[in-house]
Amino acid sequence: GENVEQHPSTLSVQEGDSAVIKCTYSDSASNYFPWYKQELGKRPQLIIDIRSNVGEKKDQRIAVTLNKTAKHFSLHITETQPEDSAVYFCAASWGNQFYFGTGTSLTVIP
């Protein structure tokens, strides 16, 4: 099956700085890569996603890049704010199979 690795596991940044979270996957058949934000005790919320026919996608302060050859994709958050503090999960999917990374706990320090 698919194996998704995510780094770092914890990340602290100063408010206003950028945060980058990286994921790698093993199954070249994976073609859909969503990112989720999960606040404590709540459901994961989809924040951005990218498909394998696209190399980069941006939505305001959030961007995702995908390198299919290297099998890695990254989440970039610019101008971080305290409300960005949460756990972020990447996932790799093909068909209807989803596999999640181990999560990154992001803390934005005011």
Add this chain to the structure above:
Amino acid sequence: GAVVSQHPSRVICKSGTSVKIECRSLDFQATTMFWYRQFPKQSLMLMATSNEGSKATYEQGVEKDKFLINHASLTLSTLTVTSAHPEDSSFYICSAGARDYGYTFGSGTRLTVV
């Protein structure tokens, strides 16, 4: 957007009893539902995938006789934790959707077995 309802949000049960968790897609037909388990500060671990009208596909290491999954309709899937024990205490969360529609998470169920 798609809405997925999960109930109950919290449940406390005695060891040895069974607990049923429901996952409903409220405004769309979910051909596929996933069940995940999440331990504190850990990732979501896929337990099983269920397609409407067919048997669930369980991930390796997940006991199908202990975690009974039923996906009887396009809007409802249930997870029953049978003969629950304290080690089954966890956050269980479903995700529902369709291949070209996307997938949405339920609100999760915090199960505590005492």
